Amino acid sequence: MKLSFLGPLAALLLALRPLPVIAQKYEPNWEALDARPIPAWFDEAKFGIFIHWGVYSVPAWGPKGSYAEWYWDALQNTNSATWKFHVKNYGENFKYQDFAPRFTAELFEPDQWADIFVRSGARYVVLTSKHHEGFCLWPNADSWNWNSADAGPHRDLCGDLTKAVRARGLKMGFYYSLYEWFHPVYQTDFPRFVREHFHPQFKDLVMRYQPSIIFADGEWSHTSAEWKSEELLAWLFNESPCREEVVIDDRWGKDTRSRHGGYFTTEYGEVGGDTKLNKSRKFEECRGIGASFGYNRNETIDDYQSAYGLVCVLVNLVSKGGNLLLDIGPTADGRIPVIMQQRLVEIGDWLKVNGEAIYGTQPWKVPGEGPTQPAKGTDAERKQVFQPSDVRFTTKAGAVYAICLALPTGEIRITSLGRSAVPAAGLVRSVELLGSDTKLTWSQESDALVVQCPRSLPCQHAITLKVGVNP
Numbered sequence: 508m509k510l511s512f513l514g515p516l517a518a519l520l521l522a523l524r525p526l527p528v529i530a531q532k533y534e535p536n537w538e539a540l541d542a543r544p545i546p547a548w549f550d551e552a553k554f555g556i557f558i559h560w561g562v563y564s565v566p567a568w569g570p571k572g573s574y575a576e577w578y579w580d581a582l583q584n585t586n587s588a589t590w591k592f593h594v595k596n597y598g599e600n601f602k603y604q605d606f607a608p609r610f611t612a613e614l615f616e617p618d619q620w621a622d623i624f625v626r627s628g629a630r631y632v633v634l635t636s637k638h639h640e641g642f643c644l645w646p647n648a649d650s651w652n653w654n655s656a657d658a659g660p661h662r663d664l665c666g667d668l669t670k671a672v673r674a675r676g677l678k679m680g681f682y683y684s685l686y687e688w689f690h691p692v693y694q695t696d697f698p699r700f701v702r703e704h705f706h707p708q709f710k711d712l713v714m715r716y717q718p719s720i721i722f723a724d725g726e727w728s729h730t731s732a733e734w735k736s737e738e739l740l741a742w743l744f745n746e747s748p749c750r751e752e753v754v755i756d757d758r759w760g761k762d763t764r765s766r767h768g769g770y771f772t773t774e775y776g777e778v779g780g781d782t783k784l785n786k787s788r789k790f791e792e793c794r795g796i797g798a799s800f801g802y803n804r805n806e807t808i809d810d811y812q813s814a815y816g817l818v819c820v821l822v823n824l825v826s827k828g829g830n831l832l833l834d835i836g837p838t839a840d841g842r843i844p845v846i847m848q849q850r851l852v853e854i855g856d857w858l859k860v861n862g863e864a865i866y867g868t869q870p871w872k873v874p875g876e877g878p879t880q881p882a883k884g885t886d887a888e889r890k891q892v893f894q895p896s897d898v899r900f901t902t903k904a905g906a907v908y909a910i911c912l913a914l915p916t917g918e919i920r921i922t923s924l925g926r927s928a929v930p931a932a933g934l935v936r937s938v939e940l941l942g943s944d945t946k947l948t949w950s951q952e953s954d955a956l957v958v959q960c961p962r963s964l965p966c967q968h969a970i971t972l973k974v975g976v977n978p
Contacts, residue, residue, distance in 0.1 A: 535741035537731070537767045543744055545769050545789055548678065549720070549754045551867040552630035553825050554858070556851070557682070557722075557793055557834035558668075559635050559800040562642045562659070564839040565606040567802045568592055571810065575836070576801030579603040579640050580688055607642070607653075612660035615841025617671035623843060624677060627851035628858030630866070631678035633722050633832060636665050636712055641687035645715065649708040660841075669716050680720025680754075681712060685734055687725075701735055709739060710747075717749040722772075722793075722832075723758045731760025731767070756791070770830075792824050795834040796850050802836030811846060814853035818968045821854070821865070822910050826899035828870045853967075860942035860966040864901050864908035864973070871900035871907055873923050898923070908941075909972040915960045924956035924974060937975035942966055 533539045559576050569575035570588045581589035582603060593601070624632055637643045637650075645665035646656030655664045665681065672679045685705060687693050693700040712718070721743075731737060736759035744750050757768030765771050770789040775798075796817070797806045812820075821831045833854075835847045858865060898921055901908045909921055922928060924935060938949040938958055942965030949958040956974065964970055 533741050533744045535737040537737060537763075540737060540740050540744065541767055543769070546752050546754055548752070549631075549770070549830070550789055552678065553830050553865050553868075554627075554629045554821060554854075555631040555633055555678075555720075555791075555830065555832045556624050556627065556629045557633050557795075557800070557832045558837065559638070559682075559795075559802075559834060560664075560837045561635060561638050561644065561801070562603070562606050562610050562640060563638070563801050564837065565609045566593070566597075567804045567836075567839065569799060569801075569803050569805060571803075571805055572798050573803075574801065575799040575803035575805075576635075576638055576640075578801075603640075607658045610642075610655075610659035610839050612655070612662070612664065612839070612841040615660070615664070615667075615837075617667045618674075620668065620837075620843060621671040621675045621677070623848050623851055624672065625675050626855045628855040628862060629677065629833075629851075631680060631720060632668070632672050633680045633682055633720055634665060634668055636681040636683050637687075637708075638682075639684045639686065639688050639725050641684075641690055643708075645712065647708055647711055649704050649711070665712075665716060678719040679716070680718040680722065681716070682722040682724060683709060683712065684725035685723060685759075686728060697729065697733070701733070706735070706739055710742070713743065713747050713749065713753075717747075719749065719752050720754045722756050726758045726763070727761045729760060730762050734760050736760055736763070789828065789830075791830040791832050792820075793832040793834060794820070795836065796847055797836075800834045800836060802838055802844065808846070811850070814850050814857075815968045817850060817854055818857050819912050822899045822912065822969065825865050825868065826870055826901055826910070857966055857968050861910065861969070861971045863941060864910055864971045868901035868903045868908065871902045873900060905975065907974045907976050909956075909974055910969055911972070912969050914964055914967070914970065916962065917960060919958045919960050919972070920955040921958070921972075922955045924951065925954045926951055927953050929976070934977050935974055936977055937973075939973045940965065941971040941973055947972075 533543055561576065563576045563578045566578050567575055568589070569578065569581065578589060581587050582593055584590060634644065636645060641650060641653060643650045643654035645654065645663050647654050652658060655662060669679045690700065690704070692704060726734060740755065740759070743753060747753070755769040757764050757766070757771045759768060770791055773790060773792045775794045796812050797803060797810045799806065817833065824831050835843055837843050897912050899910045899912065900923065901910070907924070909924065911919060926934065935951045935956055938947050940947060940961070943961065945961045945963070947958055947961070949956065958972060
């Protein structure tokens with residue numbers, strides 16, 4: 508009798524319980540993979556730190572305006588400036604591989620790096636796990652004796668930094684080059700390279716560190732079908748331990764940039780200049796503080812962007828719906844150059860006051876008024892170029908943020924917030940200056956929102972007006 512009673516009851520309880528959530532299964536084709544929503548954290552974060560660090564950090568040299576991390580590739584041209592530099596300083600018989608023992612990272616303090624990243628206001632970090640030279644920053648069996656555990660530092664650089672970054676509450680991810688310039692199997696048997704090197708190595712990186720973001724690169728010589736990228740990404744989204752959180756870029760084959768992938772990438776180019784870019788897709792701009800990603804000893808102070816210029820780049824991108832992935836190039840012994848630390852901390856100081864207008868925002872109906880890039884010259888000269896009407900807009904939670912790319916000292920007129928420019932329901936109800944308790948004098952006229960700016964400003968570089976608009 509007990510069994511006959513419990514059977515129907517159990518059946519009833521089973522019928523009433525919530526059905527389990529069945530995870531989306533993504534087929535290995537771009538139509539299915541492109542339909543995967545980008546995890547919300549990435550759009551909300553807005554600002555990340557890129558790190559180019561490897562054996563190329565030992566010579567750390569390239570002609571001005573070039574990428575120093577391409578040193579080994581440049582050595583193949585005996586007429587290049589890089590070859591001449593190499594012969595003069597190291598000799599003709601000094602091979603690129605001979606730099607590996609000098610990549611020591613003896614001064615690398617991951618906790619100190621993580622502290623700088625937190626102070627910068629960045630929300631995620633992307634380390635080059637492997638660049639086109641093929642040297643891995645983790646103990647990978649597929650790159651025996653050409654990784655940071657077997658050679659050079661003799662430590663797991665990816666693991667050490669991942670632990671420090673995550674302990675400070677930041678997301679951690681990796682840049683990963685699909686191809687390797689001089690890998691013998693890549694040069695002689697590409698399908699085998701994909702099958703026996705690329706895919707196993709990529710999966711090892713993912714399984715070890717469960718990255719929140721993967722910035723693929725080096726894809727341009729073959730199609731995504733040849734790389735078997737769709738098959739690999741289906742594994743990433745369906746089976747990997749980071750399948751729920753991981754974000755990917757658009758560099759998975761010569762047919763994929765600005766067409767397929769999680770988010771689209773631009774590189775040292777203000778978004779909008781890329782006519783192929785699908786504006787409905789999330790995008791991220793990557794660039795260095797100087798002209799190179801890897802540390803370039805040939806660059807001088809004049810080759811580095813000012814903190815003001817970098818704030819302008821960040822604001823411009825966020826106002827258009829993008830993220831900024833700002834690169835630093837550490838030295839071979841593991842130090843972040845002080846000028847790079849200074850730039851990051853200055854950006855962070857600005858974000859402490861104005862971060863509300865950046866994190867978690869969306870573009871407003873117009874991205875902004877005025878130039879899209881800061882003018883050349885000193886900070887003082889640049890600020891003189893901008894007029895108070897040079898504004899970028901973001902929005903969230905019933906507020907429009909008007910970020911003035913200048914430090915105005917008097918009246919600010921914002922034409923995009925005049926009564927004739929917004930519907931009646933969008934009439935302004937409040938205006939405040941982020942970081943300041945000063946009550947502002949303002950009026951919404953037909954042709955502009957007019958605000959009297961106080962003499963005492965809460966920050967350098969740019970100020971933000973938080974404008975409350977009727978829903």
